[in-house]
Amino acid sequence: MSEQVKENCAPLQHLAVIMDGNGRWAKKQGLPRIAGHQQGVQTVVKVVDECLQVGIRYLSLFAFSSENWGRPQQEVDALMELLLQFLASQRQKMLDGSIRLRVIGDRSRLSASVRRALTEAEADTAGGSALTMVLALSYGGRDEILRAAKQLAEKVSAGLDLQTVDDDLFAQFLDTQGIPEPDLLIRTSGEKRISNFLLWQVAYAELYFTDVLWPDFDAQELHRALEDYRQRKRRFGLTDDQLMTSGSDLSEGESH
Numbered sequence: 001m002s003e004q005v006k007e008n009c010a011p012l013q014h015l016a017v018i019m020d021g022n023g024r025w026a027k028k029q030g031l032p033r034i035a036g037h038q039q040g041v042q043t044v045v046k047v048v049d050e051c052l053q054v055g056i057r058y059l060s061l062f063a064f065s066s067e068n069w070g071r072p073q074q075e076v077d078a079l080m081e082l083l084l085q086f087l088a089s090q091r092q093k094m095l096d097g098s099i100r101l102r103v104i105g106d107r108s109r110l111s112a113s114v115r116r117a118l119t120e121a122e123a124d125t126a127g128g129s130a131l132t133m134v135l136a137l138s139y140g141g142r143d144e145i146l147r148a149a150k151q152l153a154e155k156v157s158a159g160l161d162l163q164t165v166d167d168d169l170f171a172q173f174l175d176t177q178g179i180p181e182p183d184l185l186i187r188t189s190g191e192k193r194i195s196n197f198l199l200w201q202v203a204y205a206e207l208y209f210t211d212v213l214w215p216d217f218d219a220q221e222l223h224r225a226l227e228d229y230r231q232r233k234r235r236f237g238l239t240d241d242q243l244m245t246s247g248s249d250l251s252e253g254e255s256h
């Protein structure tokens with residue numbers, strides 16, 4: 001039975017993570033929230049290493065949402081500072097590990113110095129082919145879909161035939177253009193919601209929720225999630241019989 005389930009489960013090429021619980025982790029230790037974010041960065045480093053080890057090709061990390069701009073300015077500033085430190089400290093490692101950075105989200109709200117650092121890091125790592133790390137910064141799923149719809153509307157008024165607009169064409173206007181859809185979405189910290197992450201892209205992602213707070217998440221927890229994923233049966237709207245007769249082709253074909 002479990003072998004059959006394994007056969008029906010598409011290989012995991014894209015893992016997406018809502019890294020939540022930094023603040024509660026810090027509170028539990030009697031530390032300021034930013035200490036939780038600092039510890040959370042250490043978890044990112046560990047998870048990236050493990051993804052490289054197991055051959056995951058895309059790792060999307062929700063690092064800062066459009067709604068997170070509403071947090072106290074001190075926390076927002078500290079998060080941006082941590083981001084800059086992260087980019088500087090991981091640069092060589094990303095080059096050595098053939099890791100490519102891609103940033104999604106509304107960059108116009110980021111400061112000029114953060115934008116510059118991101119553009120540089122993306123350019124420096126553009127040749128990376130082992131793992132693409134997709135950092136969602138100033139990112140909101142609705143905002144991304146709206147921006148895509150506006151771009152598309154411009155194309156239509158410039159002459160694009162509306163009848164030709166389908167899922168695939170629409171997806172080309174999203175920030176994630178060219179990136180396969182996530183196979184598995186993990187959210188830490190016990191919250192069971194999407195919080196505006198990759199709304200279009202997670203249509204058929206498997207969802208995995210754990211109570212573990214992000215700073216406590218590690219390789220072992222990741223493997224727990226991956227094992228859970230392997231037991232899932234992805235149907236993509238089809239019947240079991242259809243999946244049986246076409247083997248794993250259907251689920252794999254629909255995974256991106």
Ligand code: IPE
Pocket residue numbers: 019020021022023024025063064065068079189
């Ligand atoms: C996730 O941890 C990191 C960001 C949203 C930047 P939180 O900061 O949301 O931590 P909690 O949810 O308050 O514990």
Ligand code: IPE
Pocket residue numbers: 018019020021062063064065067068191193195
């Ligand atoms: C989602 O976490 C955003 C990130 C992990 C960056 P939040 O902590 O902002 O989400 P809510 O407010 O609990 O839904």
Ligand code: MG
Pocket residue numbers: 020021022
């Ligand atoms: Mg949170």
